[in-house]
Amino acid sequence: MRKLIDLHMHSTVSDGTYTPSELVRHAKEKGLSAIALTDHDTAGGVKEFLEEGEKQGIETIAGIEISSLFEGYPEIHVLGYFIDPENKDVMEKLNFLQDARKVRNIKLIARLKELGFEVTWEELEKEANGQLIGRPHFAALMVKKGFVKDTNEAFSKYIGNDGLAFVPKEKLTTPEAVSFLFENGIVPVLAHPILIGMNTDDLIDFIILLKKSGLQGIEVIHSEIPEKESRKYLELAYRFNLVPTGGSDFHGENKPYVKMGVPEVPYDFFLKLKERKRDMFSIMETRKL
Ligand code: AMP
Ligand code: FE
Ligand code: FE
Ligand code: ZN
Numbered sequence: 001m002r003k004l005i006d007l008h009m010h011s012t013v014s015d016g017t018y019t020p021s022e023l024v025r026h027a028k029e030k031g032l033s034a035i036a037l038t039d040h041d042t043a044g045g046v047k048e049f050l051e052e053g054e055k056q057g058i059e060t061i062a063g064i065e066i067s068s069l070f071e072g073y074p075e076i077h078v079l080g081y082f083i084d085p086e087n088k089d090v091m092e093k094l095n096f097l098q099d100a101r102k103v104r105n106i107k108l109i110a111r112l113k114e115l116g117f118e119v120t121w122e123e124l125e126k127e128a129n130g131q132l133i134g135r136p137h138f139a140a141l142m143v144k145k146g147f148v149k150d151t152n153e154a155f156s157k158y159i160g161n162d163g164l165a166f167v168p169k170e171k172l173t174t175p176e177a178v179s180f181l182f183e184n185g186i187v188p189v190l191a192h193p194i195l196i197g198m199n200t201d202d203l204i205d206f207i208i209l210l211k212k213s214g215l216q217g218i219e220v221i222h223s224e225i226p227e228k229e230s231r232k233y234l235e236l237a238y239r240f241n242l243v244p245t246g247g248s249d250f251h252g253e254n255k256p257y258v259k260m261g262v263p264e265v266p267y268d269f270f271l272k273l274k275e276r277k278r279d280m281f282s283i284m285e286t287r288k289l
Pocket of ligand 4: 008009010038065249
């Protein structure tokens with residue numbers, strides 16, 4: 001049987017509905033050979049994920065997906081692979097990504113109050129029930145408190161990117177996100193390039209720019225990349241000596257149309273990624289010369 005993998009999935013620690021252990025068990029049932037956890041801006045679930053991987057006898061990678069900004073493009077996501085949860089220094093450095101969220105949430109509470117909608121930190125914590133507090137929790141509360149009729153109205157009128165109460169979250173630029181990962185020994189990979197909406201020439205320039213910051217890979221298979229496009233990204237990977245990666249971007253019931261392990265990703269990508277992690281130290285040393 002062909003060995004298959006899934007290197008992109010979210011747990012309850014960010015915006016998925018499966019806990020890290022549940023993800024591992026689900027992958028095991030699906031017969032996947034290797035998986036990676038890539039929660040948004042947090043590595044809070046990776047320890048549990050790796051431990052369950054040991055137990056279930058399935059190969060696991062601790063990862064993250066960092067949201068970044070570049071020029072006028074929509075949020076650009078950078079995947080980072082091989083975070084060591086025992087490395088307190090690195091784990092602490094990753095916390096700054098969540099601090100930006102906290103600051104944004106506090107500002108959003110204040111802004112909503114100005115508009116006459118009282119939402120408290122305690123209520124949000126209760127709503128989030130252990131998850132990182134995000135706009136979906138604000139929306140749910142606004143519905144519960146009768147401020148809006150549904151979450152759609154909450155986003156379109158108030159907390160969505162064009163809403164009256166919108167407060168942007170402080171973010172790294174994409175080159176900053178890439179070099180942050182690289183310098184901490186975490187393999188940086190450009191996530192779902194199709195969602196950036198760049199034409200191929202601009203994407204090539206972008207890749208060249210990001211390689212200067214330490215980019216090591218590009219996600220070529222993803223639930224939102226049509227098969228025909230995957231071939232194009234794979235060619236770019238070879239051309240720029242980037243490791244090709246792939247995954248579903250599974251979010252559980254939060255994105256019910258995305259299934260773990262779909263589309264299929266070959267095991268070979270996992271081997272290449274591991275190899276690149278091994279080479280990272282010498283790549284870093286060479287760059288310092
Ligand atoms: P946050 O990370 O707190 O800024 O929240 C982002 C999340 O809000 C996204 O992952 C979506 O799940 C959700 N979201 C953003 N825009 C909308 C929208 N217009 N309608 C519904 N959900 C949205
Ligand atoms: Fe998500
Ligand atoms: Fe993403
Ligand atoms: Zn994702």
